[in-house]
Amino acid sequence: MPYREKTAWLSLLAMLVTFGPYFTLVATRALPSEPMPNLRQLSLFAVTAIVQLFILGIGHLYLRRGSTQEARVPLDERDQAIMRRSVSSAYYVLIGGMILVGCVMPFNSSGWSIINAALFMIIAAEFVHYGVIVFSYRRQA
Amino acid sequence: MIKGSISNRIRILRFHSGEMSQAELGERIGVTRQTIAAIEAGKYSPSLEAAFRIAHAFNVPLSEVFQWDVEASH
Numbered sequence: 246m247p248y249r250e251k252t253a254w255l256s257l258l259a260m261l262v263t264f265g266p267y268f269t270l271v272a273t274r275a276l277p278s279e280p281m282p283n284l285r286q287l288s289l290f291a292v293t294a295i296v297q298l299f300i301l302g303i304g305h306l307y308l309r310r311g312s313t314q315e316a317r318v319p320l321d322e323r324d325q326a327i328m329r330r331s332v333s334s335a336y337y338v339l340i341g342g343m344i345l346v347g348c349v350m351p352f353n354s355s356g357w358s359i360i361n362a363a364l365f366m367i368i369a370a371e372f373v374h375y376g377v378i379v380f381s382y383r384r385q386a
Numbered sequence: 387m388i389k390g391s392i393s394n395r396i397r398i399l400r401f402h403s404g405e406m407s408q409a410e411l412g413e414r415i416g417v418t419r420q421t422i423a424a425i426e427a428g429k430y431s432p433s434l435e436a437a438f439r440i441a442h443a444f445n446v447p448l449s450e451v452f453q454w455d456v457e458a459s460h
């Protein structure tokens with residue numbers, strides 16, 4: 246498996262195990278009427294982001310140790326074509342999501358609902374980005 | 387539009403070049419071993435420049451490496 250496919254799998258996995266539970270919690274649990282509801286939401290996001298960074302950091306170190314030479318090789322034309330395809334696919338998800346969040350949601354939602362929806366769209370775009378990379382490498386393997 | 391598919395003889399040419407490895411060929415033309423494997427399997431079409439580099443690596447004309455088979459029209 247190419248090094249870049251491995252890193253894409255790692256990013257997908259890190260997103261799944263961190264933002265999966267985050268969005269499940271956000272969607273299923275209503276914010277309690279606390280004096281500082283932002284603090285609870287912010288701390289949940291901070292923990293999620295830190296855990297994701299930790300997984301990515303450890304994962305990248307592990308992958309780099311396993312394939313030091315391959316990690317140093319610059320992107321070749323096929324890698325670049327795969328990157329272009331993945332970025333353009335993710336762009337459409339992101340732009341569609343931002344239109345929804347920025348132009349439609351303000352009519353019927355507010356506060357953290359909009360912030361979390363925007364965050365969800367960013368994560369969805371990233372998921373598509375890495376998903377397309379994995380799919381392309383698998384298809385052309 | 388004329389339809390067709392691209393085939394190649396890279397595997398045979400590697401064999402005739404003293405069983406040159408995919409990694410070695412990749413190194414010569416500036417792509418990874420996986421890209422050579424994808425080209426060889428017909429799953430990735432290289433750029434014209436890379437195609438010429440491959441032909442140059444085997445010291446043969448481009449048409450000896452890549453062939454374009456036109457589909458029969460009805």
